[in-house]
Amino acid sequence: MDLELEALTKNYGAVQALRTIDLSIGAGEFFTLLGPSGCGKTTLLRLLAGLELPDSGTIQMLGQDITHLPANQRSFNTVFQSYALFPHMNVLENVAYGLFSRGYGKTDAYNRSRDALELVRLTGFENRLPHQMSGGQRQRVALARALVNEPQVLLLDEPMSALDAKLRMEVQVELRQLQQRLKTTFIMVTHDQQEALTVSDRIAVMNKGVIAQCGPVREVFDRPATKFVADFLGTENFIEAERCGERSVRTALGVWELREEVPWEKGSLTIRPEKIQLSEADVPGGWHASVQTALYKGGYQVLLLDNGLRVETDALHNWKTGDEVHAVCSPDALVVLHDD
Amino acid sequence: MTTNVTVHRGELVTPTIMRWRRMFFMLPGMAWISAFLAIPCLALVIVAFAQRGSFGEVEWTFSIENLRRLAGYDLFGWSPDNLRILARSLWVALISTVLCIALSYPLAFFLASRPQKTRGIWMTALLIPFWTNLVIRTYAWLLVLAPGLPVAKFLSFLGLIPEGFPAYPSEPAVWIGMVSAFLPFVALPLYTAVEKLDWALVEASQDLYANRWRTFWTAIWPQTLPGVSVGATLTLVPAMGMFVVPDMLGGARYMLVGNLIEQQFGSARDWPFGAMVSIALMMLTLATLMIVGRKGKGAAR
Numbered sequence: 242m243d244l245e246l247e248a249l250t251k252n253y254g255a256v257q258a259l260r261t262i263d264l265s266i267g268a269g270e271f272f273t274l275l276g277p278s279g280c281g282k283t284t285l286l287r288l289l290a291g292l293e294l295p296d297s298g299t300i301q302m303l304g305q306d307i308t309h310l311p312a313n314q315r316s317f318n319t320v321f322q323s324y325a326l327f328p329h330m331n332v333l334e335n336v337a338y339g340l341f342s343r344g345y346g347k348t349d350a351y352n353r354s355r356d357a358l359e360l361v362r363l364t365g366f367e368n369r370l371p372h373q374m375s376g377g378q379r380q381r382v383a384l385a386r387a388l389v390n391e392p393q394v395l396l397l398d399e400p401m402s403a404l405d406a407k408l409r410m411e412v413q414v415e416l417r418q419l420q421q422r423l424k425t426t427f428i429m430v431t432h433d434q435q436e437a438l439t440v441s442d443r444i445a446v447m448n449k450g451v452i453a454q455c456g457p458v459r460e461v462f463d464r465p466a467t468k469f470v471a472d473f474l475g476t477e478n479f480i481e482a483e484r485c486g487e488r489s490v491r492t493a494l495g496v497w498e499l500r501e502e503v504p505w506e507k508g509s510l511t512i513r514p515e516k517i518q519l520s521e522a523d524v525p526g527g528w529h530a531s532v533q534t535a536l537y538k539g540g541y542q543v544l545l546l547d548n549g550l551r552v553e554t555d556a557l558h559n560w561k562t563g564d565e566v567h568a569v570c571s572p573d574a575l576v577v578l579h580d581d
Numbered sequence: 582m583t584t585n586v587t588v589h590r591g592e593l594v595t596p597t598i599m600r601w602r603r604m605f606f607m608l609p610g611m612a613w614i615s616a617f618l619a620i621p622c623l624a625l626v627i628v629a630f631a632q633r634g635s636f637g638e639v640e641w642t643f644s645i646e647n648l649r650r651l652a653g654y655d656l657f658g659w660s661p662d663n664l665r666i667l668a669r670s671l672w673v674a675l676i677s678t679v680l681c682i683a684l685s686y687p688l689a690f691f692l693a694s695r696p697q698k699t700r701g702i703w704m705t706a707l708l709i710p711f712w713t714n715l716v717i718r719t720y721a722w723l724l725v726l727a728p729g730l731p732v733a734k735f736l737s738f739l740g741l742i743p744e745g746f747p748a749y750p751s752e753p754a755v756w757i758g759m760v761s762a763f764l765p766f767v768a769l770p771l772y773t774a775v776e777k778l779d780w781a782l783v784e785a786s787q788d789l790y791a792n793r794w795r796t797f798w799t800a801i802w803p804q805t806l807p808g809v810s811v812g813a814t815l816t817l818v819p820a821m822g823m824f825v826v827p828d829m830l831g832g833a834r835y836m837l838v839g840n841l842i843e844q845q846f847g848s849a850r851d852w853p854f855g856a857m858v859s860i861a862l863m864m865l866t867l868a869t870l871m872i873v874g875r876k877g878k879g880a881a882r
Contacts (some may be wrong), residue, residue: 293782312787325785331669338799339789386789 242424244289244394249298251284258284260450262298266394266443269424271417275437276447276468279475282430283398285447289428290396291315302393313342318387319396322404324379326371332358332382333367339390357389358382360419377408388423397429401436413439433472438462446470463513468580471511475549479578480514494528494548500572509578514543514553516574519566527569535560629856637850647857663841663858667865670838673752673827674820674869679761681767681816682809684760689771689808693778707765715762719829723749724759726830750832758826763819767812774808813873821866838862 249262259281266272274282287293289300291312300308307315318339326335334353339504340350358364361381380400387395400416401409417440420427437444438458445455446469448546454466465471468479483488484503488508489496497510523529530546537556544552544560553567560566587593609721629647635638653659686708695703710718726732726748733748748754782804824839831837838858839875 247638288720290784290788292787299868312784314792317788319785321781323779323781325779325781327782327785327799327803330799338786338791342786342790342792342795390789 243270243303245299245301246285247299247301248487249285249288249295249300251281251288251293251295257450259288259295262450262452264445264452264455266426266428268426271420271427271429271440271442273429273431273441273444274439274447275431275434275444275473276453278433280447281450282432282447286319286396286398286428286430289394290317290319292319299414315395316390316392317392317394318413319389319398320383320393320400322398322400324383326379326386328371329422331370332363332374334380335371336386336389338386343390353389354385357385360388361385376403377412380404380412384419388425392425394426394428395560397427399430399432401431401433409436416440421428446473448473464576465511466579467510468509468578471576471578476511476513477547478514478517480510480512481507482510483507487504495526497575498572499575499577501520501577503577504579508580511576511578512550512570512574514551516543517550517552517570519544519552519554519558519560519568522567524567524569527567529565529567532560532562532564532566535564537564625856625859628853629860631853633851633853637852641860647854650854651857666836666838666841667861668860669836670821671865671869673755673759673837674817674823676756677820678767678813678816680756680760680814681763682771685763685768685771685812686766686796686805688768690764690773692768692772693775710761711765715825716829718761719758720824722754722761722830723747726754726757749830750835751833752835754830755827755835758830759820759823761793761814762823762826766815767809770811770815771805771808774805778804798865810874814870817869817873818866821869822862838865 244266246262246264246266249259250257251259254409259434262281274285276282284293288295291307291310291314292473297306298308300307329339330338333351336354336357337345337350340353345353352416352534353454355364355367357457358367361384363385366374366378366382371382374382380403384400397416401412404412413436416427420440427440429437429440441458443455443457445463446453446461448469454461454470461470465474465476471479480492480494482492482497484505485491485496485508487502488499490499491497492510499510520527528548530548530550533547534545536543536545540556541553542556542560544554544566546552546566546568550568554560586593588594589599611719628639630643630645632640632642632646634645649655651663653661653663692700692707694704724730728745728747733742734748736742736748737744737746742751778801782800783796786800791799822839822842824837825841827835827837828840828843838861842855842858842862845851845858849855
């Protein structure tokens with residue numbers, strides 16, 4: 242692994258921002274720190290950037306301890322949440338800033354900067370001042386200003402929080418494509434789970450200064466480890482269960498067979514709302530329920546059933562309030578939560 | 582009927598109504614300015630080209646004699662005294678302004694970094710001297726710099742002044758007096774600028790490999806420039822015309838343009854020449870502000 246974080250802690254007075262963070266991030270990975278505000282994700286990013294020092298623990302890059310290396314000596318560059326473009330410098334000067342700091346000649350620095358601007362499709366904007374550009378353009382300048390330095394790791398602090406919803410989708414795709422082309426390690430901080438899923442190879446879901454779960458996006462999404470992770474990723478079905486066999490549990494909806502061993506006597510399960518199938522006819526192993534609320538969402542519909550389950554299904558069949566349904570899901574969709 | 586009724590801040594108005602309303606609200610201010618600024622300025626210009634009568638009255642014969650005198654020509658030929666006074670005034674004002682900025686810079690950061698609770702106390706401490714009259718404050722400096730007291734003792738120890746003498750009259754004593762008179766005028770606007778400072782720019786600069794010096798000049802200095810320029814203006818303008826401080830701390834032979842003007846309107850009873858010197862001071866101040874302002878803008882780009 243490329244970047245190794247070991248037992249990092251950081252306190253602000255009585256507030257524990259980070260408690261014992263261990264993390265490995267590989268070269269060329271798009272890694273995302275996902276979590277609600279105040280979970281410590283931004284603090285962690287600032288430790289990586291060298292803008293804060295941890296109280297204890299180490300950060301190693303390619304086996305070298307960089308924990309105490311100042312920001313201006315790390316080959317990490319940051320795209321700041323506010324972009325932090327120098328308002329009195331034009332776009333080209335902003336992009337060339339890091340190169341000039343490191344003593345590049347004028348011609349060389351400006352040529353490289355023009356290449357970086359081309360990379361983010363801003364050719365022709367060289368002489369604009371930041372305040373003469375839109376939010377999306379400014380974000381791309383910030384990206385070019387960081388990437389022109391060919392950093393080992395690019396850090397992105399909520400890079401899309403200032404963009405509107407439509408633009409955000411476009412930028413997500415662009416960012417993903419850019420990262421795959423450059424093969425630079427990207428580490429992004431966000432509180433938007435959709436954004437995290439779209440762009441990342443792996444994500445770490447953080448809560449109250451600890452990493453709740455870390456893994457490839459699909460794994461974290463499909464098999465959340467704890468109630469917090471499942472909830473944060475948009476699962477709303479939590480089912481109380483009791484162990485009644487090595488791989489089976491008893492719930493209010495019946496006895497279910499699981500694909501994994503049950504680690505507790507009493508605990509909870511979760512099912513993603515889109516993993517539940519509905520039919521009008523009775524199905525073996527299915528649960529009978531009636532639709533309490535039906536919400537039409539365009540591409541899909543959301544049904545709230547009288548047994549407390551939330552179901553997301555395609556909009557082909559028009560389910561209505563009061564419809565009697567039979568719900569079923571495969572044992573793969575049942576996820577055992579490992580809360581203490 | 583075609584009316585060009587428009588909505589202005591939620592109110593239906595016509596251009597005519599707006600025009601009259603503007604006139605109405607501008608009138609008191611305009612009247613004040615013309616009564617107490619424009620007319621006196623005009624009077625100043627007229628008097629400047631008149632003559633002093635034998636008894637110190639204004640004699641209404643017009644010539645450019647006062648301009649010639651200002652340039653140094655009089656009955657006994659040419660002397661550089663007046664021009665030297667103007668140059669010295671400019672120099673002292675610039676030095677005082679630069680000193681004020683240099684001293685205010687750390688002060689502003691200190692104030693801005695105080696917790697909200699104690700900040701008021703520090704602000705008050707900065708402003709307490711201003712509860713006292715400038716003349717009295719300057720007298721206080723005479724005491725501080727008096728012979729036998731630490732400052733004068735230290736300076737005589739260094740061999741800069743003879744044993745048993747005060748640390749005044751001297752040019753540095755004038756600087757000290759000026760700085761203590763104008764420091765808050767720079768420190769307060771600068772503090773406002775520092776308080777609003779966007780530290781993300783500083784972090785961005787650090788992140789982009791800049792050293793401290795580069796970070797200061799590109800991420801901090803341009804952001805404080807509005808404060809610096811307000812402070813510089815508030816110091817430079819009154820410092821150019823200051824006469825209390827140079828009079829008391831600079832000694833009899835150390836004359837600034839403020840003293841010259843005061844002398845003309847006072848003991849010399851030569852109002853026309855005093856008016857001419859006043860105009861020269863106004864022009865010099867205006868020119869300096871324009872040059873400094875342009876320099877400031879250049880630095881910000």
